[in-house]
Amino acid sequence: xxxxxxxxxxxRLNAAEExxxxxxxxxxxxxxxxxxxxxxxxxxxxxxxxRAPVRLELALPPSEQQPDLGDRLSVALRRxxxxxxxxxxxxxxxxxxxxxxxxxxxVPLVVxxxxxxxxxxxxxxxxxxxxxxxxxxxxxLVWVGAWFPLDTFFFGPLGYGRENxxxxxxxxxxxxxxTWRPTVI
Numbered sequence: 001x002x003x004x005x006x007x008x009x010x011x012r013l014n015a016a017e018e019x020x021x022x023x024x025x026x027x028x029x030x031x032x033x034x035x036x037x038x039x040x041x042x043x044x045x046x047x048x049x050x051r052a053p054v055r056l057e058l059a060l061p062p063s064e065q066q067p068d069l070g071d072r073l074s075v076a077l078r079r080x081x082x083x084x085x086x087x088x089x090x091x092x093x094x095x096x097x098x099x100x101x102x103x104x105x106x107v108p109l110v111v112x113x114x115x116x117x118x119x120x121x122x123x124x125x126x127x128x129x130x131x132x133x134x135x136x137x138x139x140x141l142v143w144v145g146a147w148f149p150l151d152t153f154f155f156g157p158l159g160y161g162r163e164n165x166x167x168x169x170x171x172x173x174x175x176x177x178x179t180w181r182p183t184v185i
Contacts, residue, residue, distance in 0.1 A: 007048060007050060022036060042167070053172070053174070061179070077173065081170055081171035084167055107145065109141050113139060
């Protein structure tokens with residue numbers, strides 16, 4: 001795959017395991033990665049609008065090179081992405097369920113707010129600042145009672161769906177393992 005036909009992500013790792021887990025290392029080293037390789041790839045892919053095929057170019061030191069490393073990394077990456085997609089689907093359902101459960105508080109607030117708006121004239125009287133405060137407070141309760149459950153139900157799970165689309169692209173990525181040598185000044 002050439003650079004013009006797909007998305008190329010270049011990673012320089014000290015070990016193949018850094019693709020999935022952070023290694024214990026000197027925090028002040030110039031070669032320190034603060035994210036796993038997968039997290040970095042997800043970030044790069046989420047920031048790009050294209051859905052072109054993905055190619056990972058992993059640069060490893062010569063001591064980490066193995067003949068079948070690219071194939072083993074492909075299998076491990078596919079397994080990781082599949083597990084994370086399943087996890088995200090469960091989290092997506094949990095967020096929607098949380099939105100539904102928040103209706104136990106939201107619906108009474110909406111009802112209370114509407115009752116305040118409807119009966120403002122009877123409680124406070126037809127004129128005055130009390131009328132304005134009571135009426136506006138009722139509308140605020142309606143808005144707060146409805147906003148959180150609806151926002152949680154409809155918009156909360158969207159981030160998981162976006163990540164799943166990226167994980168599906170990453171799962172099918174072509175992986176090439178290259179050799180890198182530390183620069184000497």
